Amino acid sequence: MFWSNPRSVCLLVLLSMALGQSRAQKAIHLSLNEKRLQNAQQTEQKALRENDSLLLAEAWYLYGKTHAFAGDYAASQRYFLKSLGIQERRGDSFELGRLYVRLYENESRQNDMDDALHYVRQSLQVFQRIHSDEGLLRAYGALGQAYEIVWDGQWQHDNVKSDSILACYNAVRTLGHRLNDTLAIAEADLLVGQFLTRTQNPKSITYLEKALHLYSLKHKPGIQINTMVHLATAYRLTGKPERAYAILQQAETLYKQANMNELDYLIGMEREFVDYYETTGQWAKAYQRLKKLSQLEKTMLLEDRNGAVSRINMEYESEKKESLLKSQKRELTLQAATLQTQQRFTLAVSALLMMTIGMSIVFFRLYRKNQRISRQNAELVKEQNHRVKNNLQIVSSLLNLQAKRLSDATAKKAVEESQLRVQSMAILHRRLYDGDKLAQVRLDEFIEELITGILHTYGFTHAEHHFSIDKIDLTADKAIPLGLIINELVTNSCKYAFPGNKDPLLWVSCRKTGSRIQLVVADNGPGLTKTDQPALEPMTRNATKMKTFGMTLIQSQVEQLDGVGIFNTNDRYTATGAVFTLEFTV
Template sequence: MPRFVTEIRYVCLFWMLISGLTKAQVPVHLHLNPVKIQKAAQLEKEAIAKHDSLILAEAYYLYGKAYVFVGDYRTAQSYYVKALRIQEPKGYSFELSRLYVRLSESENRLGRSTQALQYAYRSLKVAQHIRKDQAMALIRAYGALAQTYETIWSAQVPRKQSTFERTLLYYKKRELLCVKLRDTVGVAEVSLELGTLFSQVKDPRALSYLEKAQDLFTLKHKDGILVNTMVHLASAYLTFDKPEQAYQTLVKAESLYSSKKLTDYEIQLGLETQFVAYFEATRQWDKAFERLRKLNELERIRLLADRDGAITRLNMEYETEKKEALLSAQKKEIDLNAQNLRLQKYFSVVTFALFVIAAGMSVVFFRLYRKNQRISRRNEDLIKEQNHRVKNNLQVVSSLLSLQSKRLVDPTAKKAVEESRLRVQSMAILHQRLYDGERLAEVDLNDFIQELVRGVLKAYGSSAVTVHFAIDEIMLSANKAVPLGLILNELITNACKYAFPDNETPELWVICHRKGKKIELTVSDNGPGMDSPGWTDTRLDGFGFTSSKAIKTSSFGMQLIQAQVEQVNGTYQFSTHLRGTTSGVVFTMEFSV
């Protein structure tokens, strides 16, 4: 096309745009096909009445197709997306593959090739995984991929041969399937697509493909796509420098479009574009200008359709979202109320159950408590009776030993019986302290030791002895207290026998301290010490180490002390210390609590 012709065309276009914007004329829009809209609306009502989401998706699909025919691709795309939201969760199907194809075509028309390619490949993936109508789905998917790659190839600068070959590959796959299925309309469609592609590279095969497509569409009475095929055929005639044939084809196409009252935006746009190209090629400038004005009006219709469609789409989305939000809020409220009722019911049941359990447990515990009280009182009475009898028995034994001692003449025998009586009395005191106090089977060492010491001193007529006590507050169990009482009894008895006679100021020290987990007992006097007749020159302590002097380990009292120390797993030793000018004997014992 000569350069000045192109410049005139752009000047005319610019003038028409300016005049269109400045004149207060009412644009002529392509009207929606009422039959198609009515069919979609009826299907939508049926879906709502039946609560069938698949029928609703089909209704949205038909709405989208109706808007595509008038060039409102954005509104069409919004309906396709709404249908997609229903179809995708249902899984692979022919309808889903078909929907991906429509979305790919719309994205192509809107100039978004990347998105168009994604939808086309999704369509192919779905088609490969379904069984029902798989061949038809594959034909559509191959067509979408070929058209998208053709769009990408057309926009490349320079155009890449690899993209062209991929486009041709998918068209050929589509053609083979159509021939295999003996799909005349499918063969016609792919012939139209291949003819258009070859026309762009000025391949002579373009004319044969397009003429074949024209014959097949005429045979099948597909008027809309027949007009579109004739437009592409006219473009090919112009490409191969056959203007007369191009003009005749265009006139026939326009006549068929008018007689059939078609309302396809793309077809009308193609007609006007090819008429402009023909009149420019034949230098008929006035007719070219007239057709260019119509073309400009169609372009303006697209702009207005985009604007009106955007407004319509926004209103539609707003109303839809408002309804969905209302329904969602109502559903949430209903769910929340139902959940609250369930929780209240559950809480009531649980509360009642807990109340029944608590009442039952209260009755059980009350009965057990009463039973335990009765058992406790009975046990307490039995223990008191037992303790009373034991104490009485010990008192009887002590009295018997006392009577026996008075009847004996031999001093040694009398002394042995008296010592036995004191041991029994020591055990009686311990028993009284263990079982008459508040804490059963435990004794307070401070009270127990003081009473025991004073009892032994009184029995030996040594009440004038000054006793010094330093005893911590310690509670000791019966199995430890009994051996300790016997040891103290022997120590005080020995002191009364060897330390206090001929002593003008007799004194006794009893010290008991806790050291961690151990107890240390110290008993000492101010007697003559180990030089008295009761001690030998050598001795062994409880663990065998020696000192300068030792007690007579052969006596019964010392054997008793050693046995009782071993019973509590303790250690002991005797030593001599000086208190003023008088020596004394010190007994030290240590055992674990």
């Protein structure tokens, strides 16, 4: 898998840069079908002339379909909801159930399966109440597809078994025979074939070929193309790539000859071309197809009503796949690039840690710009954070392995300190998403857990510690540098203040006054001497740069917070120990 491969660390950096560039892109919709648009306009004009609200609802429904086929899902959803406002007041009808199916399709495209399942079940209930076999055909087909999404693990929802999916599709076939509807029978074969393809069942080919034959007899080019794409997938997954390529070429030719202009069909065809070229190792052609597919998927995502985070997630997956394809053209030398000396290793790990911190801040700043966040935003950002935590775990594991192999005490100590910094980041990321507030951390809980872990690592669990921390919710871009500062301060106390100290003490105070936060960390060690004069000067953006890595890290994070930090030895907490005071604005 991508995230278990060490190459993923560097690929993640490339992807985050690509995501930043893609944010400025604009949606490019397919042009609207002229015949469909003209039909909707004529229906609307007639409804206005006759003052017929139901006919106006039909016109809005036709507008919604027209925009949906062109990939403009935001406009499509607006028209469908306007039509729904009229149809629901009217009560149960075929038109209302049909509209619920269309709303399900839009919600499922946007991965909002809670609303999607709600709409498809509403349609099923309406058609059952009005005893419409034609409507039940649509509802059962849509419900089976919704169950497939849940069954496939694409959405966290109630467990769905394959029997439930096949039962829906068999209901479609039964209703098709009852109505003597060839297209409905073909649709049932198509749906079953699609589902069996997911499990690489060879029987999928039989169903899909039957469906394609029936659609060809009825001269339905759009659904023919869709069936051809699924048939190509079945051929490819069952070890018949040549037949998959041949049917894909036929689908592409038919799309052009029929002058099709429908985004869903085009995306499905391009996606299967990418998968075929990957399967056969034709990376250059796969890359060219992927660029076209990426643009089409970005167009769809830019219409997602959930906004920028949904767009970032899909672009991220697309760019990730693109980077993987590029990586096949050259040998990655990450495994061979094992550092030859302890100095190179420490520098590389430090740089990797800083890049991870930077990427985390970028992700969360992107998140903060979204003013109307929804549940789907939260799930996508959590997944993003989960991947960042995976990278932190990789870094921590590498550090742990290297520490065990080092014999030099100084080098081992430096690596262990870097591992503590990574652990503090991991604690922060867990706190950011285990709480009730997304992308915010409770300082009192985070600081106590962080310090307890450090004391345990250095064997000072017996040290007396006093916490006086206000219940403050801090955003990610402030919590990350603050956590690194506290990690360095407590580590220094464990290294220099507590050894040989019979009664080691640690004080931590964090107060918020208005928009200002003051952090104080103090110990009862020997404190700082005059030789530590640079550390006794206020840390600001223009302060003298520190010599040690730890002090440099503290100073850089103080600058990141745009705050002021200073070390003292005379404070109300202790008469001899070191006291660090930090003030910054939130």
